Amino acid sequence: MRIAxxxxxxxxxxxxxxxxxxxxxxxxxxxxxxxxSAVLVKMVEIVPQANxxxxxxxxxxxxxxxxxxxxxxxxxxxxxxGRSVILDRLVLPWVNMFISAPLSALVPVLMVLFGFGxxxxxxxxxxxxxxxxxxxxxxxxxxxxxxxxxxxRSFGATGWQAFSSIYVWAALPEILAGVRIGxxxxxxxVIVGQLLVSVVGxxxxxxxxxxxxxMLHFWALLLVLFFFAFLFAEGLAWAERKVEYxxxxxx
Amino acid sequence: MMMAAVDAAVSVRGVSKVYAGNVQALNNxxxxxxxxxxTSLLGPSGCGKTTLLKIIAGLLEPTSGEILVNGRPVAGPGxxxxxxxxxxxxxxWASVIRNVAFGLELRGVPLSEREGVAEKYIKAxxxxxxxxxxxxxxxxxxxxxxxxxxxxxxxxxxxxxxxPFSAVDEQNRRKFQEDMLALVADEKKTFIFxxxxxxxxVYISDRIAVLLPRPSRVSEVIEPKIDRHVSPDxxxxxxxxxxxxxxxxxxxxxxxE
Numbered sequence: 478m479r480i481a482x483x484x485x486x487x488x489x490x491x492x493x494x495x496x497x498x499x500x501x502x503x504x505x506x507x508x509x510x511x512x513x514s515a516v517l518v519k520m521v522e523i524v525p526q527a528n529x530x531x532x533x534x535x536x537x538x539x540x541x542x543x544x545x546x547x548x549x550x551x552x553x554x555x556x557x558x559g560r561s562v563i564l565d566r567l568v569l570p571w572v573n574m575f576i577s578a579p580l581s582a583l584v585p586v587l588m589v590l591f592g593f594g595x596x597x598x599x600x601x602x603x604x605x606x607x608x609x610x611x612x613x614x615x616x617x618x619x620x621x622x623x624x625x626x627x628x629x630r631s632f633g634a635t636g637w638q639a640f641s642s643i644y645v646w647a648a649l650p651e652i653l654a655g656v657r658i659g660x661x662x663x664x665x666x667v668i669v670g671q672l673l674v675s676v677v678g679x680x681x682x683x684x685x686x687x688x689x690x691x692m693l694h695f696w697a698l699l700l701v702l703f704f705f706a707f708l709f710a711e712g713l714a715w716a717e718r719k720v721e722y723x724x725x726x727x728x
Numbered sequence: 729m730m731m732a733a734v735d736a737a738v739s740v741r742g743v744s745k746v747y748a749g750n751v752q753a754l755n756n757x758x759x760x761x762x763x764x765x766x767t768s769l770l771g772p773s774g775c776g777k778t779t780l781l782k783i784i785a786g787l788l789e790p791t792s793g794e795i796l797v798n799g800r801p802v803a804g805p806g807x808x809x810x811x812x813x814x815x816x817x818x819x820x821w822a823s824v825i826r827n828v829a830f831g832l833e834l835r836g837v838p839l840s841e842r843e844g845v846a847e848k849y850i851k852a853x854x855x856x857x858x859x860x861x862x863x864x865x866x867x868x869x870x871x872x873x874x875x876x877x878x879x880x881x882x883x884x885x886x887x888x889x890x891x892p893f894s895a896v897d898e899q900n901r902r903k904f905q906e907d908m909l910a911l912v913a914d915e916k917k918t919f920i921f922x923x924x925x926x927x928x929x930v931y932i933s934d935r936i937a938v939l940l941p942r943p944s945r946v947s948e949v950i951e952p953k954i955d956r957h958v959s960p961d962x963x964x965x966x967x968x969x970x971x972x973x974x975x976x977x978x979x980x981x982x983x984x985e
Contacts, residue, residue, distance in 0.1 A: 627787050628817035631805045632831040632882065642833075646821050720821075 511693050520697035528682065529698075535678035536667055539595050543602025544663040551607045551659065552652055555614025556644050565615070576608035580666070584673040595677060598670035605666025606659035613655025617648025649720055657713035664706040736760035736796075737886055737918035738784060743793035745779050753779040755943045756793070761886075766912045766919035768929040770976065771939030772983045777922045778890055780939075784920065785811050785888050797886060807835075810879035812889040816871045818863040824850060824874050825859040831882035842881075849877040852914075854907060869900030876911075886918045893928065901928075906960045908932050926980070930954075930972045931964065938976060940983060947979060 479485065495513055502512030523529050558565040584601055591597045625647055629639040645652070671680030679698065686695040738761040745754040754776045761767045769777040782788040784795050786805040795802040797809060810831065818827050825846050826833070832842035850859055853873040863871055872892055879887055893901040909932055912919055923929050929936050930952050940947045952972045954963060963969060 622815065622817070624813045624815050624817040625819070627782075628811070628813060629834075631785055631787055631809075631811040632834050632878075633805055633807065634834050638834055642830075643819070646819065649821070 508690070509692055511696065515693055516696040516700065519693040520700060523694060523697055524701065532678040532682050535595060535598075536671065539598040539602055539670070539678070540663060540667040542599045543667060544606050544660055546599075546603050547606035547610055547659055547663065548656055551610030551655075552614045552645070553640075555611040555652075555655070556618050556640060556648065558611065559615040559618025559621075559648070560644065568611075569615075572608050572611050575604070576612065580604050581669050581673065584670060588674060593674050593676050597674055598667060598677065598680075601670030601673075602663050602666035605669070606663035609662060610652075610655045610659040613651045613658070614648060617651025617655075618644050620651075621647040650717070653713070653717045653720060657710060657717060660713055661706065661710050664702075664709060668702060735763045737763040737798060738920065739796040740780065740784070741794050741796065743780070743783060743790045743795065745776070745783060745788065746791045753944060754783075754790070755945065757944065757946060759937055759946055759949075761918055761920055762935070763885075763918050764916055765934035766908075766921055766932060767935040767937060768921045768923055768933040769939055770923055770926065770929040770936050772941060772980060773924065774944075775939040775941040776944040777924075777939050781888050781890050781920060781922050784886075785809055787811075807882065808884055809886045809888055810882050810884035812872070812875050812879045812887065812892045814891045814894055816863070816868075816875045816895070818871055818874055818878075820863050823860050823862055824855065824866070827863065827874050828877045828881050830878060835882075845881050846877070849880045850874075852880065852911070853877045867897075867900065869896045869904055872896055872904065880911075880915065884917070886920065889919065889921045891922050891924065894924070902960075905932050909956065909960075926973050926976045930969055930976070936972075936976070938979060940980075950976065 498510070498513040502510050502515070554568070558568055580601070583604065584597070587597045587600050591600060621644065625643060626639070629643045634643070668679065671678045672683055674680055675684045679702070682698060683695070685691070686698065740757055740759040740761075743754055743757045744752070746752050757776075757780065759780075769780060771777050779788065783790050784797075784802070786795075786802050786809070797806070819830065822830070825843055828850055829837075829842040829846035832845060837845075847859065850856060853876050855870060855873050855877065858866065858870065863874065866874065872895070876889075876892065879889075893904055896904060905928060912932070921929075921933065933952060936950045936952065938947045938950065939945070950972060952968060954966050954968045954972075956963065958966070
């Protein structure tokens, strides 16, 4: 973008908002919003603390398990749905229902079923991430050119060979897009799960910070989480661009 | 059968195909494909030529009738046949050499062995030096050469080609047709070649089965009498070539809308 002959870098708008935050914080409009600089100082202070690192460890573990399961189950299921009309008819209504359902409302039920521990957070993460991964893998497989499928058959591919060396690769751009969105939703899931369970990980920290009006701690934690989510999404977007060259060239 | 004296690599015996919605694509078709020859299936759209090819390939089930390859009935795709696709059907994520070796990869042939075979056929179709390129880096004509090399690499007796040059531009197509003639002579395989181009069929075929639609049937089998030991340009001016093109056009023109 150019303004008055100067090139403005992409992230410049963030700077404006950061300054605005700082000014409003210093003006003391509300105790809810302390100045950004104080939040950053607090961030440096709390991140190396044991309770933060433990919470981070729990979050990372729950996130990796939840999203990992969502990928390991979602991609093959989506691919199979794209290839089998019967399976598609059987499963698709559920997928469509859950993808638009307010999953947070399910978490209390999950707590009853799985307890107030990491299992519930893992399942919440899984439920947030898996549906879009299924749908994208399915859409990717459905657009594979019929002749590529015939090619695999005519050269004698077994079902497993067709799956592992044709379907997954031909649908890879869509699968990766689904995984990226699934990961972003998984970040939401892992946080929402912890907030609702509220006795493990960041949920516990959020609970302590907000009930004690520790706004600096609260914002510092939030910024860290936002940063991680952004990092994940950007990392996957980069991986997606790596395979884009053949997404455009596969007709 | 009256054709029993001819050594047929592929026999089509009373094959009918009815698609869903009662669409009759083939009606009781019987046809032999002599070993070591290139036979074209030529006809206007809707005559069922691609349907017949895919039934021979085992990709489609006939509604009735049977296909014999080397005297054995066909039940699905098999190692005795290899297919060349109209839209190439290459794997865009794989290099040329992996695409060509794919049939052998599926059979579990070790990497070095299958790449050796693939290299040989990449050279045979004139793509030496392009082994590590990807399909999107090649022209349409080159991509189809990859598709042809892939079909040759599995060393099937019968090569089934579904309008292989129709997605290739005109100049490349001519060059490709000339190279095909050399390949047919070298490889000693049975080629079944679907095309809607009369000139192409007459130029490259030993035999041409002219198919007509509604109801789908073999109207005649023509063996072009052309001297193939002359240059490609002389061949295209050969009176035998021109007469055969004219004769087929005369019988097909009434079926062209």
